[in-house]
Amino acid sequence: MEKKHIKLISRTGNAAFDIATYIILAIIGFITLYPMWYILIVSVSNAQYINAGEISFWPKGINFEAYKIVFDNEKIWRAYANTILYTVSGTALQVILTAMCAYPLSRQDFYGKKVLTIFTTLTMFVSGGMIPLYLVIMNLHLINTMWAIILPPAISTYNMIVMRTSFQAIPHSLAESAYLDGANDIQIFAKIVLPLSKAIIATMVLFYAVAHWNSFFPAMLYLNDQDKYPVQVLMRDIIIAGEMTSDTGDVTGSLNIVATNYKYAVIIISLLPILFVYPFLQKHFTKGVLLGAVKG
Amino acid sequence: MYKTTKKALMVLIALLALVVPVFAGGASESGDYGEYTKLDSWLVDEPTTVTVLLSDSASQPIKNYAPAQQEIFRLTGIKLEYQVVPFASYDEKKNVLLATNNWPDVAYVRPADLPMYAPTGIFEPLLQYVNEETMPNFYRFWQQYDDMKNFLVDGELYAFPVVARDESANGFGPVIRMDLLKKHNIPVPETFEELLDVLDQLHQIYPDTIPFTGRKGTTQLLKTCSYMLGSGYGQNGLYYDHDLEQYVFGPATEEFKAVLSWLNEAYERGILDPDFATSTAEQMESKLSSGRALFFLDNSGFGVNYTKALNKIPGYEDAYFQIIPIPENEFGQRRAESYAKDLTDRFYVVNSSSKNKDAVIKLIDWLYSDYGSDISNYGIEGYSFEYNENGEPEFLLSYLEQFRDASPSSYYAVYEDLGITKLNFCLYACNTRTWFEIEKALGNWDWISDEYWNIVNNDDAYVPPKIAPSLTTEESERATDILMELTTVLEQEYNKYIMGLEPIDNWDSVIAHCEELGARELEDIYNTALARSMSV
Numbered sequence: 154m155e156k157k158h159i160k161l162i163s164r165t166g167n168a169a170f171d172i173a174t175y176i177i178l179a180i181i182g183f184i185t186l187y188p189m190w191y192i193l194i195v196s197v198s199n200a201q202y203i204n205a206g207e208i209s210f211w212p213k214g215i216n217f218e219a220y221k222i223v224f225d226n227e228k229i230w231r232a233y234a235n236t237i238l239y240t241v242s243g244t245a246l247q248v249i250l251t252a253m254c255a256y257p258l259s260r261q262d263f264y265g266k267k268v269l270t271i272f273t274t275l276t277m278f279v280s281g282g283m284i285p286l287y288l289v290i291m292n293l294h295l296i297n298t299m300w301a302i303i304l305p306p307a308i309s310t311y312n313m314i315v316m317r318t319s320f321q322a323i324p325h326s327l328a329e330s331a332y333l334d335g336a337n338d339i340q341i342f343a344k345i346v347l348p349l350s351k352a353i354i355a356t357m358v359l360f361y362a363v364a365h366w367n368s369f370f371p372a373m374l375y376l377n378d379q380d381k382y383p384v385q386v387l388m389r390d391i392i393i394a395g396e397m398t399s400d401t402g403d404v405t406g407s408l409n410i411v412a413t414n415y416k417y418a419v420i421i422i423s424l425l426p427i428l429f430v431y432p433f434l435q436k437h438f439t440k441g442v443l444l445g446a447v448k449g
Numbered sequence: 450m451y452k453t454t455k456k457a458l459m460v461l462i463a464l465l466a467l468v469v470p471v472f473a474g475g476a477s478e479s480g481d482y483g484e485y486t487k488l489d490s491w492l493v494d495e496p497t498t499v500t501v502l503l504s505d506s507a508s509q510p511i512k513n514y515a516p517a518q519q520e521i522f523r524l525t526g527i528k529l530e531y532q533v534v535p536f537a538s539y540d541e542k543k544n545v546l547l548a549t550n551n552w553p554d555v556a557y558v559r560p561a562d563l564p565m566y567a568p569t570g571i572f573e574p575l576l577q578y579v580n581e582e583t584m585p586n587f588y589r590f591w592q593q594y595d596d597m598k599n600f601l602v603d604g605e606l607y608a609f610p611v612v613a614r615d616e617s618a619n620g621f622g623p624v625i626r627m628d629l630l631k632k633h634n635i636p637v638p639e640t641f642e643e644l645l646d647v648l649d650q651l652h653q654i655y656p657d658t659i660p661f662t663g664r665k666g667t668t669q670l671l672k673t674c675s676y677m678l679g680s681g682y683g684q685n686g687l688y689y690d691h692d693l694e695q696y697v698f699g700p701a702t703e704e705f706k707a708v709l710s711w712l713n714e715a716y717e718r719g720i721l722d723p724d725f726a727t728s729t730a731e732q733m734e735s736k737l738s739s740g741r742a743l744f745f746l747d748n749s750g751f752g753v754n755y756t757k758a759l760n761k762i763p764g765y766e767d768a769y770f771q772i773i774p775i776p777e778n779e780f781g782q783r784r785a786e787s788y789a790k791d792l793t794d795r796f797y798v799v800n801s802s803s804k805n806k807d808a809v810i811k812l813i814d815w816l817y818s819d820y821g822s823d824i825s826n827y828g829i830e831g832y833s834f835e836y837n838e839n840g841e842p843e844f845l846l847s848y849l850e851q852f853r854d855a856s857p858s859s860y861y862a863v864y865e866d867l868g869i870t871k872l873n874f875c876l877y878a879c880n881t882r883t884w885f886e887i888e889k890a891l892g893n894w895d896w897i898s899d900e901y902w903n904i905v906n907n908d909d910a911y912v913p914p915k916i917a918p919s920l921t922t923e924e925s926e927r928a929t930d931i932l933m934e935l936t937t938v939l940e941q942e943y944n945k946y947i948m949g950l951e952p953i954d955n956w957d958s959v960i961a962h963c964e965e966l967g968a969r970e971l972e973d974i975y976n977t978a979l980a981r982s983m984s985v
Contacts, residue, residue, distance in 0.1 A: 200758070200761075201739070201758075201761055201762050203735070204734070204735045204738045204739040204758060205735075205739035205740075205741070205762070206735060206739065206741070222856070228510070283545060284545065284548050284549060287545050287549050287551075288549055291549065291551055296551075369538075370541075373534070373535070373538040373541065373542055374541070374542060374545055377532045379533055382535075386535060386538065387535070389535070389537050389538065390507055390535035390536060390537045390538070391507055393536075393537040413731065413735075
């Protein structure tokens with residue numbers, strides 16, 4: 154009887170805990186998703202309802218005018234293509250270089266490993282700053298080329314350390330047996346280590362791709378031709394334009410109203426691709442981060 | 450698995466191989482100037498390229514090889530190549546380019562850049578060119594506008610100012626829902642006290658509305674209304690008082706109490722937006738263009754846009770915002786500062802290490818000439834404009850027609866297409882002149898705009914802003930230090946007085962504190978610099 158009572162209490166306790174968990178998660182979920190939902194519904198609503206502040210949960214006066222304007226804008230398409238180009242090529246290069254840097258540092262028998270690790274880690278805390286970096290890129294004649302966007306961030310030290318830790322988890326005996334079979338280091342890296350590290354590679358792809366997709370500052374700084382701008386530079390301009398209308402009469406008397414739904418349509422369009430990548434990489438993502446976290 | 454990895458690697462390598470040749474060499478811009486014939490009017494012997502760093506805005510994107518640029522090349526032999534940076538990123542990019550001395554022959558800068566970068570020697574000293582022989586067209590303006598001396602930095606001129614051509618300047622002004630005043634037979638207020646009564650009256654009739662709203666918080670509120678109310682705020686407290694003919698630190702004056710008292714009354718009577726301290730530009734726009742707010746005191750030109758948005762809402766077809774003449778303040782003054790009229794705040798500097806300095810100077814002088822101005826503001830004769838019987842340029846309706854329904858407006862679309870006017874590379878620049886002309890020609894000009902500009906142009910309360918004198922490096926550093934301290938202290942104070950948490954009499958202690966922090970020294974720095982620049 155008493156046992157049953159305890160079981161009942163524990164079951165009720167569990168249920169209460171579950172309910173509380175779900176409620177908290179639902180609140181967090183709502184807080185996370187609502188801004189995105191809001192941007193989506195505003196982008197398809199009529200400006201009149203937006204101005205009146207009547208949009209909260211559902212779109213009103215549904216129309217796709219804003220999207221039509223965005224799709225008609227040739228500049229945005231070109232910028233979009235540039236973003237895809239920088240993201241794909243940048244991510245590919247970054248993942249390859251990061252893996253190539255992480256692998257030797259993960260090997261116990263690599264001479265000078267400690268010193269190299271310390272030097273690499275130092276770059277996480279000390280950087281030359283914007284002007285010196287610009288001068289370096291200028292003297293390398295990379296200004297106004299896509300290399301200025303993809304080379305400087307080619308290896309993120311943090312990601313490299315995560316990857317190195319993940320590689321360290323692969324038993325060294327595997328490499329040793331490959332040596333016995335006549336494989337060299339490059340073969341071991343390409344044929345054994347990389348295939349075993351799909352999870353961490355997927356994670357790195359995601360990290361780097363998201364960073365590239367969102368990045369606007371290097372593009373703004375190092376690129377001169379507007380034809381080469383990624384979409385984020387244009388998006389920033391469109392979004393800030395309304396906020397920065399001149400007080401000094403640059404555009405006298407004409408508040409350059411960039412319609413809110415237009416702004417939000419641009420946001421949605423630039424957000425969607427990266428949003429779609431997440432679910433496909435998610436299973437690797439959780440695993441990959443855990444792998445990298447086992448050893449510090 | 451290995452095969453898949455290998456395949457993936459191959460794809461990536463192929464992709465990189467595809468991409469590299471396209472970008473590695475820094476591909477040049479598409480398009481060019483094509484064939485040319487050397488004319489007598491050429492300023493150079495051989496075609497010469499002059500590069501210009503420019504900022505563009507979402508409303509008027511700047512493209513290379515626009516018709517005006519082509520025409521400038523045909524007439525002068527100088528090819529203009531623009532390096533265009535989006536408006537929102539311009540300051541950051543320009544600062545890096547100037548700091549690394551890696552910038553084109555000419556760059557668009559703002560006034561604050563001049564004292565900051567001039568001492569580094571990257572800007573070409575220009576006084577050597579300012580004479581009848583070298584730059585006859587610029588020299589004409591130099592003699593005409595005494596205020597240009599305020600642009601000197603340590604006695605030297607480093608930048609060419611853009612001179613406005615036939616500009617109608619508006620400014621901050623009180624704008625109200627005029628249709629409601631007419632509907633309820635409420636007379637247009639003539640004093641600021643009456644203005645509060647009128648807004649109160651409207652609030653009683655429409656209790657769900659916010660009578661008076663604003664944007665960008667308290668500082669913007671003070672910027673927009675302090676001068677009219679008898680004191681001043683400028684950009685950060687320091688302003689030029691046209692009545693006293695000197696610089697004054699507004700918040701450290703007795704008159705500033707009148708500003709705070711008026712705002713406090715507006716707040717306590719429920720007239721001022723309760724969110725005034727945090728309201729953003731978007732919120733203001735949203736409230737005014739949906740009928741939720743009835744009055745604003747800011748860039749009065751915004752009213753036209755709010756009216757257009759408002760008219761689209763059923764029931765608001767006849768609603769409209771209109772500016773009212775500047776009301777009288779409690780000191781019996783009617784005063785307001787307009788936006789820059791003749792001398793704008795746009796400047797172009799010449800790179801001291803440019804190889805084409807001679808061509809640059811000749812081109813700039815040509816752009817200051819009437820003919821250069823016609824081309825850089827109207828495009829190509831016979832294509833986009835013709836000269837009328839008075840010898841003045843006029844747009845051709847046949848050219849304008851294609852932009853009738855353009856977005857964001859017909860005139861911006863024309864400016865963009867031709868590559869013209871103030872926001873492009875233009876030294877004697879039109880802004881409102883061409884705007885009005887285009888809108889009138891296309892029939893977009895309505896009676897509200899007409900009435901608006903009539904009120905603005907006939908209101909004698911407006912005076913053009915004083916051009917700030919340039920400070921020496923030492924003065925500039927000291928002024929920045931003082932201003933920073935004053936701003937930190939004052940920003941915490943304003944809201945307390947506007948919201949009535951502190952009685953207005955306590956503002957005396959704030960004034961005393963401002964004086965301790967150097968408010969009077971700050972005024973002296975600016976007044977000394979003003980006297981100095983006028984004595985040159």
